[in-house]
Amino acid sequence: MKDLRIAHLYPKLLNIYGDIGNILTLKNRYEWRGGKVIIDEINVGDTLSEHDIYFIGGGQDIQQIEVSKEIQRHKEFLTAERDRGAVFLGICGGYQLLGHYYQPHNGERLEGISLLDAYTVAGDKRFIGNVTVKTDLVSPDTLVGFENHSGLTYLQGETKPIGRMVTGNGNNGKDGGEGAYYKNVFGTYMHGSFLPKNTHFADYMLELAAGESLQPLDDEIEKQTHDSLIMKAY
Ligand code: GLN
Numbered sequence: 001m002k003d004l005r006i007a008h009l010y011p012k013l014l015n016i017y018g019d020i021g022n023i024l025t026l027k028n029r030y031e032w033r034g035g036k037v038i039i040d041e042i043n044v045g046d047t048l049s050e051h052d053i054y055f056i057g058g059g060q061d062i063q064q065i066e067v068s069k070e071i072q073r074h075k076e077f078l079t080a081e082r083d084r085g086a087v088f089l090g091i092c093g094g095y096q097l098l099g100h101y102y103q104p105h106n107g108e109r110l111e112g113i114s115l116l117d118a119y120t121v122a123g124d125k126r127f128i129g130n131v132t133v134k135t136d137l138v139s140p141d142t143l144v145g146f147e148n149h150s151g152l153t154y155l156q157g158e159t160k161p162i163g164r165m166v167t168g169n170g171n172n173g174k175d176g177g178e179g180a181y182y183k184n185v186f187g188t189y190m191h192g193s194f195l196p197k198n199t200h201f202a203d204y205m206l207e208l209a210a211g212e213s214l215q216p217l218d219d220e221i222e223k224q225t226h227d228s229l230i231m232k233a234y
Pocket of ligand 1: 060061092148
């Protein structure tokens with residue numbers, strides 16, 4: 001197995017609802033298979049080199065302003081990384097900045113880096129609560145999480161939703177889609193942390209990044225946790 005390099009983008013600014021759990025899940029699950037993981041925290045002003053996985057977490061509008069400006073420096077590099085197949089995961093505020101822009105209620109439009117063909121506009125109400133999503137990307141086909149956002153995200157072109165809402169609001173509360181992906185770039189509104197509750201999605205990301213299939217782990221407890229969070233539609 002190759003050594004896996006993970007870049008955690010702006011952990012000092014975008015890191016709410018235990019977003020760090022996503023990094024820990026990727027690291028532990030790769031190491032439990034005998035692989036080695038190197039994690040680099042990338043903060044404002046830092047340089048950026050090639051990584052296998054890029055993670056960017058959620059935050060509030062105020063932190064997104066600084067990240068929006070800063071991440072433009074890396075736009076060209078990260079676009080090339082996407083195009084050579086690097087894996088990305090953006091959660092909520094980070095997801096919004098992987099698209100073209102986020103337009104807050106008040107103030108200037110915050111530019112994203114357009115790795116996803118998507119844009120986000122602040123809505124009138126805040127979507128808060130547990131969500132369940134059906135997806136074709138992984139098996140079992142459910143994903144669970146917790147959403148808290150007022151931004152409404154719309155997808156275009158080749159960028160497709162990660163799945164369909166069973167319960168919750170997802171991208172915009174209207175079209176039934178949750179999250180987005182294009183190539184190996186994934187964005188979602190699912191906090192939670194997302195990957196500890198959806199270890200099958202964590203393995204999907206790891207296999208894409210490692211370029212090989214990984215041996216199964218004993219996931220009985222993780223599976224029970226996941227299943228206990230599946231909300232039934234009424
Ligand atoms: N500011 C964004 C919104 O409310 C992001 C929120 C978040 O990351 N939890 O839409």
